[in-house]
Amino acid sequence: MVVEDLVPSSVVETLISAVDEIEQRGDRKDISLSWTEDMITTMMNVPAREGALGRYIRYRPVLELAEKLVGGPARVTGGLLLDKNWENNFDIGWHHDSGEFVAAIPPGEPEDIRNGMPVLRTHGLELAQNVTVRLALEPSTAETGGLYLLPGSHKKNLGKGDPVVEMFKHLEGELAHQPAGSVLFYRPLTLHRSEKRTRPGRRRILHIKYGPVDLQLPGAEPYPWPHPCPLTPVDSLVEPDGDD
Numbered sequence: 001m002v003v004e005d006l007v008p009s010s011v012v013e014t015l016i017s018a019v020d021e022i023e024q025r026g027d028r029k030d031i032s033l034s035w036t037e038d039m040i041t042t043m044m045n046v047p048a049r050e051g052a053l054g055r056y057i058r059y060r061p062v063l064e065l066a067e068k069l070v071g072g073p074a075r076v077t078g079g080l081l082l083d084k085n086w087e088n089n090f091d092i093g094w095h096h097d098s099g100e101f102v103a104a105i106p107p108g109e110p111e112d113i114r115n116g117m118p119v120l121r122t123h124g125l126e127l128a129q130n131v132t133v134r135l136a137l138e139p140s141t142a143e144t145g146g147l148y149l150l151p152g153s154h155k156k157n158l159g160k161g162d163p164v165v166e167m168f169k170h171l172e173g174e175l176a177h178q179p180a181g182s183v184l185f186y187r188p189l190t191l192h193r194s195e196k197r198t199r200p201g202r203r204r205i206l207h208i209k210y211g212p213v214d215l216q217l218p219g220a221e222p223y224p225w226p227h228p229c230p231l232t233p234v235d236s237l238v239e240p241d242g243d244d
Helices: 009-025 052-056 060-070 162-168
Strands: 033-036 039-043 074-083 092-095 099-101 117-121 131-136 147-149 183-186 192-194 204-212
Touching (some): 009 052, 052 204, 060 183
Antiparallel strands (some): 099 117
């Protein structure tokens, strides 16, 4: 589901400015950041960021829709910035997102550390109530390498890797055409893919994940992001004086 104009252009500009400021600092020692030349192509820890990026997690118009899909009060379970630009151009076959950031990986599960944060690969439907929320900071279209999805594919956890790619390679899926300021909502187990962009420019996406407050993961606790649980909404990305 794509909701257009959910985030006003002024808020989008504030978020872009926050990313630009981090780029201008150029901190190559920050392990949460991946770079292509002077551009951040991945930011792994958006929920831990201060300022506008961190407050966006609780931005009321987005949070309220996420809570409707989660089925009640929500917690944040992860958040990335992803940029597919002309220097960082790629395609990716059908897959779904069955991994979840956790406080620690339980015994017997494979070690998966992403920029210093442990990830548990789920095998069942533990993420069935979770929702992924993608805000387009720039247009996400067929020309800019936007997302294709297979509606209804979230009802099973099919695993990942070559067998899944091979099984669905003959299907194109539905393009989630996103103008800047639009937000795509989908279940993390929904199969999705993307193609390379075909024209220069940037396609930055804020990819935030939400789950129920009582999210149950096998043998693990969700990663302790610095946000209230349940999340409390904010109406502005600018922190007022005295705000906690």
